[in-house]
Amino acid sequence: MNPAEIPSYFWGLATLGLCLLIFPKLRPANPLHRLIVSGAAIGSILIYMTWRMVATLDLDTPGSALLSVGFFMLEVCSTLGGVLVLVVLTRRRDRLKDVSGNIRWLHVNRPSAAIFICTCNEDVGILDRTITGALNQNYPAKVFLLDDGRRPEVEALCRRRDVEWLTRPDNAHAKAGNMNAGLATLAARGEMPDFIAILDADFVALPNFMSHCVALFQDPTVGVVQTPQHFFNPDPLQHRIKGHLDLPDEQRFFFDTLLPAKDGWGTAFSCGTSSVVRTAALAEIGGFPTDSITEDMLLSIRMKEHGFVTAYLNEKLSLGLAPEGIGEYCTQRIRWCIGAMQIMRSADGLFSRKGLGWIDRMSLLETLLYWMGSFPFRLACLLVPILYWMTGLTIMDAPIGELATFLLPRILVEAFAISWYSNGRILPLLTDTSQLLVAPEIVAASCHTLLFPGERPFKVTNKGGDRSRTVIHWKLLSRFAVVLLLTVGGMLFGYGSPLAPTFFSDQKGIVAFWSMYNVLVCIIAIIVCVETPRRAEERAPISGTALFSAGDSATPVRLLDISSSGVAFANEGGWRIGDRGTISIRELGEVPAIVARITDRVVGAKILLSPQQQVALTHFQFAGDRMRTPDVSTLGSVLALIRGLALN
Numbered sequence: 297m298n299p300a301e302i303p304s305y306f307w308g309l310a311t312l313g314l315c316l317l318i319f320p321k322l323r324p325a326n327p328l329h330r331l332i333v334s335g336a337a338i339g340s341i342l343i344y345m346t347w348r349m350v351a352t353l354d355l356d357t358p359g360s361a362l363l364s365v366g367f368f369m370l371e372v373c374s375t376l377g378g379v380l381v382l383v384v385l386t387r388r389r390d391r392l393k394d395v396s397g398n399i400r401w402l403h404v405n406r407p408s409a410a411i412f413i414c415t416c417n418e419d420v421g422i423l424d425r426t427i428t429g430a431l432n433q434n435y436p437a438k439v440f441l442l443d444d445g446r447r448p449e450v451e452a453l454c455r456r457r458d459v460e461w462l463t464r465p466d467n468a469h470a471k472a473g474n475m476n477a478g479l480a481t482l483a484a485r486g487e488m489p490d491f492i493a494i495l496d497a498d499f500v501a502l503p504n505f506m507s508h509c510v511a512l513f514q515d516p517t518v519g520v521v522q523t524p525q526h527f528f529n530p531d532p533l534q535h536r537i538k539g540h541l542d543l544p545d546e547q548r549f550f551f552d553t554l555l556p557a558k559d560g561w562g563t564a565f566s567c568g569t570s571s572v573v574r575t576a577a578l579a580e581i582g583g584f585p586t587d588s589i590t591e592d593m594l595l596s597i598r599m600k601e602h603g604f605v606t607a608y609l610n611e612k613l614s615l616g617l618a619p620e621g622i623g624e625y626c627t628q629r630i631r632w633c634i635g636a637m638q639i640m641r642s643a644d645g646l647f648s649r650k651g652l653g654w655i656d657r658m659s660l661l662e663t664l665l666y667w668m669g670s671f672p673f674r675l676a677c678l679l680v681p682i683l684y685w686m687t688g689l690t691i692m693d694a695p696i697g698e699l700a701t702f703l704l705p706r707i708l709v710e711a712f713a714i715s716w717y718s719n720g721r722i723l724p725l726l727t728d729t730s731q732l733l734v735a736p737e738i739v740a741a742s743c744h745t746l747l748f749p750g751e752r753p754f755k756v757t758n759k760g761g762d763r764s765r766t767v768i769h770w771k772l773l774s775r776f777a778v779v780l781l782l783t784v785g786g787m788l789f790g791y792g793s794p795l796a797p798t799f800f801s802d803q804k805g806i807v808a809f810w811s812m813y814n815v816l817v818c819i820i821a822i823i824v825c826v827e828t829p830r831r832a833e834e835r836a837p838i839s840g841t842a843l844f845s846a847g848d849s850a851t852p853v854r855l856l857d858i859s860s861s862g863v864a865f866a867n868e869g870g871w872r873i874g875d876r877g878t879i880s881i882r883e884l885g886e887v888p889a890i891v892a893r894i895t896d897r898v899v900g901a902k903i904l905l906s907p908q909q910q911v912a913l914t915h916f917q918f919a920g921d922r923m924r925t926p927d928v929s930t931l932g933s934v935l936a937l938i939r940g941l942a943l944n
Contacts, residue, residue, distance in 0.1 A: 311340075311705040315712040324388070324717060334382040337713035344706035345375060352692035360689055367676055367691040374673035377665030378710070380658060385553070385717050387560030391512060391609050398511040402435075407490035407513070409437040409506055409572075412478055413459075414471050416444040418497035420453055421860070422617070424907075427457045428914040429500035429614070435507035437493065442478045444470075456907065471568075472584040472591035479575075479583060488575055496569035499525070499616035500918045509572040512607050519577035519604025520596055523570045523611060524551035527618035528923035529834045532625050533726055536824045545618055546730050548721040555608045563659035564608035565596035569616065577604045587642050590635025594644060601650045615923050621827055622769050626734045633667050633738050637745035640664055668746075671738040674731045678779055681811040685786020696806055729820045733772065764829050773825035780818040783811050833859035836922040838881075844889065844901075846877030855881070856898060860905055860913055863889065867899045883916045884909045 322329040348371070354364040411430045415423060423441070430439045439459040443450045446463045454461035464477040475494065482488050491510055495501060509521040531545050551567075558564045566573075571592070578584070580602050585594040596606040619625040639645055639660075644652075646660045680691055692699070714722055731738075787808055835857040842865070843850045853865035863879060875891040879901065887909060893900035905913060917923055 311708045315708055319712050319716050322716065324719075327387070330386045330388070330717075333713050333716055334386045337382050337710045338379055340706045340709040341375060341379060344702045345372070347698070347702045348692065351698070352694040354690060354693035356693070359687075360693075363680075363683070363689050364691050364693070367680060370669070370673045370676050373665055373669030377662055377669045380662040380665065381554070382713065384561060384563075384659070384662065385557045388556050389560040389608070390556065391559070391607055392611060394515075395508045395511045395609065395611075398514040399507070401514045402507060402511045407510060409435065409491045409493065409510055410482070410489040411437050411439045411493040411495060411501070411506070412475055413439065413441045413495050413497060414444075414474055415441065415450065415497040416467075416474075420449055422498050423450065424453060424457070424910065425500055425914050425918075426495060426497055427453070427459055428911050429502065429505075429918055430495065431457070431459070432503055432915060432919060433501065433506040434503045435510060437506050438489070440478060442474045444474050469586040470589065472586045476583045476586070479578070490575060491572050492575055492578075493572045494569060495614070496616060499569045499614045500914070501570070501614045502612070503919055504611075505570075505613040506572070508611060508613060509609060512609060513572075513574060515607070517603065517605055518607045519574050519599035519602075520566045520606040521572045521609055522555070522564060522566050522606055523609050523613045524555070525567065525570055526551075526612050526615050528615045529617050529620065530830075531618040532620070532622050532824055532827065533730060533820075535620075535830055536826070536828065537820070543723070543726070544721050546726065547618075549718050552610065552721060553718045556610045558659065559606075559608035561655050561659070562605055563656055564606045566592040566606055568592035570614040574604070577602065580604075587644075588635045588638040589631055590639070593635065594639050594642070597639065597644045597652070597656070600656060601644065601648075601652060603651075615918060620830070621767065622733065622772060622825060626737060629734045630737050630741050633741050634745050636663055636667055637742050638749050641746060641749035667738060667742045671731060671735045671742075674728060675735045675739065677810075678732060678814055678817070681807050681814060682779070682782045682786055684807050685783075685790050685811075690803055690807075692803075694803075696803055699803070699806060725817065725820070729817050729824070732776075732817060733821060733824065736775075764832070766829060767827040769825045769827070773822055776818045776821040776825070780815060780822070783814055783818070787811050831859070833861050834923065835859040835862070835864070836917040838863075838883075838916075838922075840882060842882070843880040844877055845880065845886075846875060853879070853899070858913070858916075860910055862892070862900055862902050863887075864898050864900050867894060867897055871899050879903065884912050 319333070322333060324330065348368060352364075353368060354360040411433075413423070413426055413430060427439065427441065430437070440462050441450065441454050441459055442462050444464070444467050451461045462478050462481055464474065467473065469476070479488070479492075491513060493501070493506060493509065505523070509523065512518055512521045525547065527545050527547075534543055534545060537543070555564050555567075568591075573595070577599055581595075581598040585591050585598055588594045599606060619628050640663075642648075644650060646657055646664060652660075683689055711724065790804055790808070836859070838855045838858045840855055841852050842855055842863075844853050844865075845851075851870070854868070856864040856866060858864070858881070863881070871891055871894055873891055873894060877889060878886045879889040880886045884905070888904045889901040891899060892902045
């Protein structure tokens with residue numbers, strides 16, 4: 297058969313068949329298999345991009361040329377960032393064996409350690425939980441609470457929990473300045489430990505955190521040990537689509553897939569909380585950097601310039617709070633973007649003359665392209681179909697058959713590769729939505745910071761607080777509503793107007809499919825912009841029986857879950873709202889309780905814990921790793937998404 301006679305979709309179907317046959321037989325632990333997967337994905341990308349450059353640019357008119365070339369340049373930047381990620385993913389390092397091999401060194405040498413808990417305005421209850429985790433380590437470490445809020449109630453908490461409360465007269469240089477002030481205090485006393493752990497105010501360290509991290513410092517070239525951030529509450533997307541039990545949080549790919557790969561190349565970097573730093577190396581670089589509001593990433597770069605590496609230990613050793621609202625989510629991402637751009641413009645950036653190797657510069661380039669390439673490209677992908685429906689202008693001049701021949705294999709191979717590497721930790725639909733929620737602000741912040749890299753105010757990501765009301769983010773919602781209306785209106789015009797046959801090209805079908813995808817993204821984004829009430833405290837599952845005593849009677853109940861403010865047990869009849877008494881729970885003892893909610897299957901009771909019982913509950917929830925969140929997504933994840941959309 298003449299190749300020209302082969303249906304255009306044949307190559308997509310052939311690629312799909314090869315992916316289904318080959319990818320399941322490959323194993324991520326095999327370095328050769330990783331090379332095969334990345335090679336296949338990069339090859340399909342290069343073939344597509346070469347075809348895009350030589351055969352698709354529409355240069356017939358100034359308007360079409362500007363649109364076509366402009367979109368292509370954005371596509372090049374975004375694609376180059378993706379290719380660099382695929383190159384990084386060809387390696388991977390697992391340091392769990394290093395930990396077990398170094399435990400003997402740890403117990404023989406017993407290096408000194410301390411824990412810094414950094415806080416500014418977090419709730420005392422959140423701090424109390426974090427202090428409990430820090431005090432519950434199986435390796436000795438003195439705990440210091442660094443309070444930039446200088447609050448009497450936090451001082452009282454520290455006295456009650458027997459940890460040291462450290463403050464300073466001002467908040468210069470934000471978190472980095474706070475930690476440097478803590479270092480100066482210890483140095484003045486002559487109490488500088490060998491290693492210092494950094495915990496954000498909302499992160500609870502599990503018992504093995506210190507021992508497993510410090511064990512990796514047997515290697516004298518290790519300056520920082522970073523561990524992954526896991527979250528015990530749903531992020532805004534998980535919460536709104538009701539998929540918390542099925543969907544991993546959107547940072548799982550970064551922590552579980554990308555950082556182990558970067559560690560394989562020696563380019564892993566500190567992410568702030570849940571890390572441990574060698575104080576001798578810290579003194580050599582002059583303390584925590586204050587040149588960027590993301591001092592953690594810059595810390596690793598400075599360490600690298602002085603011969604120290606950041607080791608990434610991919611083990612769940614702490615649990616914290618994900619941003620609970622869209623506002624907090626956007627604040628956090630914008631801060632990360634500004635900090636990364638400050639680093640790019642600094643003396644330690646991409647074109648630094650300091651001791652950075654080519655692989656370190658490649659890693660910085662990948663970071664730059666992520667912030668400067670992927671977000672503008674996402675915006676363009678949302679807006680280009682609207683422009684097509686309004687004006688008929690296209691981003692490429694190519695028959696739909698050729699587009700299918702070159703684009704389908706690229707999409708399929710790249711999607712299968714990322715899914716294979718991440719073990720299902722990425723759902724493209726949600727990734728696109730999460731990026732578009734903050735894309736305009738990221739584009740503005742990245743451009744502004746590159747032009748004016750001076751010190752920017754550090755905005756804390758608020759955690760906790762009242763989440764009992766519905767909050768509608770009208771500015772964000774209206775943005776997506778306008779895009780949704782323009783996209784749907786454009787499609788209706790394209791298929792219903794008598795002008796359509798002459799106004800539109802033969803690519804109308806592919807743009808319609810593209811538009812429908814954008815409509816789905818907009819619908820999800822609009823749903824996420826309406827924040828519904830959520831529990832003030834996340835609950836941990838608890839099994840066994842307890843006795844609910846009221847007056848002279850004691851009723852056995854089957855426990856289901858528990859938090860610091862409530863407990864749920866099976867409804868086996870006879871309960872009324874307002875029933876009061878005490879519930880005797882093995883892990884906590886007797887707790888005052890009042891029935892507040894009754895359904896066909898569950899009874900919910902409010903409880904009042906003493907300070908000692910609160911500590912015991914934290915031990916129960918976190919020491920046993922009961923606050924579980926999903927690590928991979930499955931078909932159930934997709935079904936949960938569809939169900940969540942239907943319910944909303």
